[in-house]
Amino acid sequence: xxxxxxxxxxxxxxxxxxxxxxSEVERVLDARxxxxxxxxxxxxxxxxxxPHLEAGPAADGSELPWKRLGAPDRQQLSCQIWTFDGVLVAxxxxxxxxxxxxxxxxxTETVVDGKLWRVFAVENEQLGLxxxxxxxxxxxxxxxxxxxxxxxxxxxxVMPLLAALIWLSVGRGLAPxxxxxxxxxxxSAADLSPLPEHAPAAEIRPLIRSLNGLFARVAGARxxxxxxxxYAAHELRTPLAGLKTQVQxxxxxxxxxxxxxxxxxxxxxxxxxxxxxxxxxDTAETEARQPEPGGExxxxxxxxxxxxxxxxARGTAVRVTVEPALVGAGLAMQPALFxxxxxxxxxxxxxxxPDGGTVRCGLRLAGGQARITIEDEGRxxxxxxxxxxxxxxFRGRHRAGPGSGLGLSIAELALERGGASLRLANRREGGxxxxxxxxxxRLHAAPGQEHAAD
Amino acid sequence: xxxxxxxxxxxxxxxxxVGLGLGxxxxxxxxxxxxxxxxxxxxxxxxxxxxxxxxxxSGLELLAGLRAGGSTLPVLLLTARDAVSERIAGLDAGxxxxxxxxxxxxxxxxxxxxxxRRAAGQASAMLSWQDIRLDPARQAVSRGGExxxxxxxxxxxxxxxxxxPGAILSRSRxxxxxYGWQEDVESNAVEVxxxxxxxKLGSRVIETVRGIGYRLAGENR
Numbered sequence: 001x002x003x004x005x006x007x008x009x010x011x012x013x014x015x016x017x018x019x020x021x022x023s024e025v026e027r028v029l030d031a032r033x034x035x036x037x038x039x040x041x042x043x044x045x046x047x048x049x050x051p052h053l054e055a056g057p058a059a060d061g062s063e064l065p066w067k068r069l070g071a072p073d074r075q076q077l078s079c080q081i082w083t084f085d086g087v088l089v090a091x092x093x094x095x096x097x098x099x100x101x102x103x104x105x106x107x108t109e110t111v112v113d114g115k116l117w118r119v120f121a122v123e124n125e126q127l128g129l130x131x132x133x134x135x136x137x138x139x140x141x142x143x144x145x146x147x148x149x150x151x152x153x154x155x156x157x158v159m160p161l162l163a164a165l166i167w168l169s170v171g172r173g174l175a176p177x178x179x180x181x182x183x184x185x186x187x188s189a190a191d192l193s194p195l196p197e198h199a200p201a202a203e204i205r206p207l208i209r210s211l212n213g214l215f216a217r218v219a220g221a222r223x224x225x226x227x228x229x230x231y232a233a234h235e236l237r238t239p240l241a242g243l244k245t246q247v248q249x250x251x252x253x254x255x256x257x258x259x260x261x262x263x264x265x266x267x268x269x270x271x272x273x274x275x276x277x278x279x280x281x282d283t284a285e286t287e288a289r290q291p292e293p294g295g296e297x298x299x300x301x302x303x304x305x306x307x308x309x310x311x312x313a314r315g316t317a318v319r320v321t322v323e324p325a326l327v328g329a330g331l332a333m334q335p336a337l338f339x340x341x342x343x344x345x346x347x348x349x350x351x352x353x354p355d356g357g358t359v360r361c362g363l364r365l366a367g368g369q370a371r372i373t374i375e376d377e378g379r380x381x382x383x384x385x386x387x388x389x390x391x392x393x394f395r396g397r398h399r400a401g402p403g404s405g406l407g408l409s410i411a412e413l414a415l416e417r418g419g420a421s422l423r424l425a426n427r428r429e430g431g432x433x434x435x436x437x438x439x440x441x442r443l444h445a446a447p448g449q450e451h452a453a454d
Numbered sequence: 455x456x457x458x459x460x461x462x463x464x465x466x467x468x469x470x471x472v473g474l475g476l477g478x479x480x481x482x483x484x485x486x487x488x489x490x491x492x493x494x495x496x497x498x499x500x501x502x503x504x505x506x507x508x509x510x511x512s513g514l515e516l517l518a519g520l521r522a523g524g525s526t527l528p529v530l531l532l533t534a535r536d537a538v539s540e541r542i543a544g545l546d547a548g549x550x551x552x553x554x555x556x557x558x559x560x561x562x563x564x565x566x567x568x569x570x571r572r573a574a575g576q577a578s579a580m581l582s583w584q585d586i587r588l589d590p591a592r593q594a595v596s597r598g599g600e601x602x603x604x605x606x607x608x609x610x611x612x613x614x615x616x617x618x619p620g621a622i623l624s625r626s627r628x629x630x631x632x633y634g635w636q637e638d639v640e641s642n643a644v645e646v647x648x649x650x651x652x653x654k655l656g657s658r659v660i661e662t663v664r665g666i667g668y669r670l671a672g673e674n675r
Binding site for chain 2: 238262268
């Protein structure tokens with residue numbers, strides 16, 4: 001490709017030089033013809049050259065007196081002097097015997113003895129003579145040909161050399177890229193190790209860095225997926241084992257009461273397992289979710305909705321209150337993330353509340369942060385448990401309800417994705433307080449309502 | 455056979471307790487390392503079924519502590535992970551066998567019987583004493599080739615006595631074997647079961663060692 005382009009450039013350069021040289025040579029030689037003709041004419045007029053006007057054409061050119069003047073290069077220029085009535089008075093050695101032209105003045109091209117001549121004519125009215133000076137076109141072509149030959153010959157020698165050079169240097173320039181391409185081609189789909197960054201060619205280093213960055217991101221995503229799959233498989237085994245055991249009891253026992261009990265346990269196990277599956281999917285979805293700007297949560301409405309939802313499952317033994325501070329407060333966060341976090345926190349609070357207890361949802365401002373709180377009246381956690389509470393599948397000592405150990409970890413993950421943080425602490429009065437902390441500026445009065453947080 | 459099951463999943467724990475109970479085991483069930491240690495200190499068990507992930511620690515730590523204390527109690531590990539490395543770690547920590555979840559209830563029972571049998575130094579799954587043969591897996595007893603029908607508790611007592619032929623088992627030891635904690639022990643229950651056994655198998659099969667307990671009478675043939 002590159003070779004063809006270079007060749008083409010050379011060819012057109014040669015063509016251009018040929019045409020240019022040709023017109024230049026013609027211009028210069030035409031000027032010379034004119035000069036020579038005028039000079040001969042003026043010499044004849046000044047009688048320095050005396051043609052034999054009476055005599056016929058000289059048989060021997062050497063005797064002609066003008067020869068002494070040194071005619072222009074015989075090889076190239078030929079000269080004839082004619083009277084107006086058509087008698088050849090004199091001619092140079094190289095001039096043909098036949099007339100070089102019939103015309104009276106100016107340039108013309110004639111064929112004499114099969115050769116093309118370019119001829120210039122000057123008339124001398126005083127002497128009644130016409131001077132013709134001409135040169136052969138083949139000589140001109142030869143000149144141009146020489147020039148082109150002078151170009152083409154070295155070019156044809158240099159071209160292969162140049163081709164080899166281009167081939168080599170392009171090949172060398174592309175070699176690192178080829179190596180990268182080859183190593184990428186040979187990779188298995190599982191190999192996401194980075195390419196060596198100390199590539200010899202500086203030009204492709206940014207490419208390699210970008211590729212490595214991409215590899216790292218893909219590997220990270222895949223690692224998370226793999227961890228998640230392992231987690232999910234692991235965590236599903238225990239409930240499945242329970243399920244299987246209970247079914248086997250139901251199959252094996254002849255006692256109606258035992259069978260009935262086992263089947264009830266099966267129903268519970270299925271409920272619990274499907275909840276676990278839902279939570280695992282929530283986790284995976286939240287992890288994969290890209291943060292998007294925008295979104296607005298009306299806090300009071302959100303809590304009221306979640307509470308109504310969850311109390312359906314827990315019964316009305318536990319009250320959920322939404323403090324006035326939350327009414328009319330809006331939070332800038334993706335609703336899906338906030339709802340997921342709040343649902344899990346509320347679920348946790350409800351599960352650990354004693355019957356007749358109250359779960360309070362509130363809002364405080366402190367340290368430039370808005371803190372949305374969910375407080376229960378349960379037993380709280382000891383320090384060691386608090387530290388591990390948001391670990392996946394960690395379950396505390398005081399278990400309540402069908403916990404999977406995922407709820408708090410999901411809440412934390414969702415809040416993290418939404419640009420907030422989760423803090424758990426024991427209340428002095430007893431029970432656990434979960435705080436959703438966000439920068440103050442993300443909290444504002446919902447449209448059409450006053451800022452209730454002040 | 456009295457077995458302690460340590461498993462933090464409520465439904466699975468309940469399933470193991472009821473299911474192994476159906477298989478002739480006396481099962482005590484606890485859900486944490488702490489409770490397990492208390493149970494092991496308080497009563498004698500023939501085997502331990504141990505989950506690896508417990509809320510207050512790892513089953514492996516419990517196992518290591520047990521072995522460090524010189525206990526040879528047969529231990530069957532239950533785990534949700536398939537990793538070979540974890541199996542090796544479990545066996546190296548002193549476990550006698552390993553089962554991955556979810557498992558088959560019958561397999562748990564069979565492995566427990568095998569563990570207890572090996573711990574007692576018996577080669578055969580069948581126990582025999584004179585012309586009495588006892589099949590722990592099927593909970594079946596025969597005398598002179600004729601099947602004998604025994605209640606669950608009668609079977610347990612005979613099983614305990616036949617596991618260590620000639621050894622004297624105290625009444626309290628037999629009670630431990632018969633009853634989990636949740637069950638009330640009737641004061642003369644063991645005597646009643648022994649009486650029934652003598653009626654079914656012949657009065658001179660079980661000998662009372664006054665003030666100490668019971669053992670199989672005579673020589674084994």
